[in-house]
Amino acid sequence: MNCCKALRARILIVMSGVLVVAVQSLPAAEPRRLTHDGERKLAPLFVEKGEAVIFAAHDEPNRVSLIRMRLSDGKQDRVDPKLTAHQFDPDVSADGRYLCFVQTYTSPQSILVVRDLKEGTESRFIPQEARGTVRGPKISPDQQRVVFTLSDPGGQQIASVDMKGANLKRLTESAGTNAWPAFSPDGRQIAFSSSRDGGFHLFLMNADGGNIRPLTNHPLRDMRPAWSPDGKRIAFASARDGNLEIYIVNADGTNARRVTNHPDRDDFPVWHPDGRQLLVVSERAGDSDLYLIDLDDIPRS
């Protein structure tokens, strides 16, 4: 990994006419670029013990597909080469048995697909409303439930179903918009983003939807929380310095610090299974590509 330039800055943000001082001491990590095709990407994740990644890419003019990329040589293949529907927002269970993702259905509806790779079966959850959508599904560590963002009557809320796409449970019923749920590694908590108090802030709740409490409270948006494998830290994307950067906060809400510092967008953080690297989608070279950030260069406080 390239050495990091230690940039220490105090960032002033003008928000609603008021100067807000956001203090961040940070090194500016030098991410390693993993892809160079520049196609629009979103929602990557590590699979196969960190040997490969899966992500969604806008790889054809009218198609968004799931792509698996082997890290050893960068070889990319579509997960479902023959599928004509759009696929995105993938997740894979820890043991690799289940693959879930969002798939477009009857326009403009999108549905949850849970694929049991061991049994060769596929289950679906279809929103009630003809325009309802599913986004950002995540499989629970015990592989019993899938939590996701559900846009259906009742607004945009966090919900979960079992691995067969049944037994829907609504975990939030709040004003505003709820999105980007993520299970803690022990499966007891869910981090998510919600605008119930204004802008998007990070919240935590128990896996059953109880005990909702704020994790961050910055005026600009915090989104896409991702738990570290040890459950002690949460990476997220935030616009708190004016454009989207990657941040890490302790799971108790303390010690928020910035990981990236670039005028272009850094987004969609996910942890490597070793907990020492973050995978992100960045536009720092103008196009949308995957980058790997070595966290050994980032102080923990």
Added chain:
Amino acid sequence: MFGFGNYRVRDCQGLTRRSFLRFGAGLPFAAGMFGSDHLAQGAELAKAKSVMMIWLVGGPSHLDLFDPKPNAPAEFRGPFAAISTRTAGMQFTELLPRLAAGSDRFSVVRTNINYNGGHRPAGSIAWTCGRASDGGEDGNGKPTGYPPHLGSIIARSRSSSGLPAFMSLARGPVGDGVGPCLGYGGGIWGSRYDPFMVDCSKLGQVSISELKLLDGLTPARLNDRQRVLGELNRVRRGLDLAQLDQWDGLHQKALQLLRGGDTLNAFDLSRESASTRTRYGRTSFGQSCLLGRRLVEAGVSYVQVNWSQFAEVFYPFSDYGWDTHADNFGLLADWHGPLLDQVLSTLLEDLHDRGLLEQTLVVCLGEFGRTPRINSIGSRDHWHPCYFSVWAGGGVRPGRVIGESDARGEYPLTNPITPEMVGTTIAELAGVGTQQRAEYRVLEGGRVIDELL
């Protein structure tokens, strides 16, 4: 790849000058066709040599972009925070940080209105700048006689630059799931004034599929005038009556393009530096805007860049661009917001840096906005009583916010900006003055948006 008809001629990234010149040298005829029957006259405000219309098809949410309402109730305001811009008193949402930082290059109107809440009629009304509440359709969706598109009006008023004067950058006609917007062309003036359709991919590959009737017309054949004429006649003989009318317009456009000579280089994005192409982003919308800038440089009078099927798509329902009935906030956060912020800010910077902004009027808007009240599935639907437009260059005074919407963004508090006013302002700045508009019998009843000037 630059394609003529269905014959793929070359890859834009590896284009040779020789090849382009072969086009021009082979057809030194057909002068005077298309878009040159009058010169502009009598327009006192004329500053814009060219107009770039950035068309956000589908209806972008005004509250989530250029007219945030941070103090509105939760069921209206949306999740995106308001950020200050370089323009005093004007806020955007946090989805647009680059545009906020460069807001001194443009002005924003916050009280646009349309007369219809359906995509196709509203699009037609916005482009033809008329009050026809039915968008020029009868009850069965058939055209009842459209006024000409604004681009057709401006194209007609200009002398030819060697390229068609009204060019549309899109993969196909703009519309919705029912069909195309019928006001996208010459209307009652005829297909002669329809836009010249050009497709530009995310890699900058350019093709002109509209000329598919000219299948088989290869570069080698184009060097021989007699052979070309024979080829055109051969194709013409193969057409039925219904196709003949279309043929006349296409025929003229093809010849217009082919006699353009060096101006055809405008289609070659490989002539741009890698850094410039990267700044616009590797998306169809981004590269189309870059292509639009090149066409403006080449003297094209009116370029319309269309978002969506057209330029960018994410979900099937986003074939309709900004028509985010579902997942509005997710789509805008993931996709639409960053893309618009990157491309529009880059376009304005690029035009400015090249000294082109003063002579190029850039207008960015859609057919309407989206419901301020968030719908039952946490998204936003169509809203035509109040929305936004962005104006830059071509005589527009930058760094201003024009008009004010109410506390929830539902209705204008100040004078509404009508489609007629939008059209009249663009026409005046492009040199189509009162006298000429009267002569054409177009844009009647409109007035210039004085606050923009």
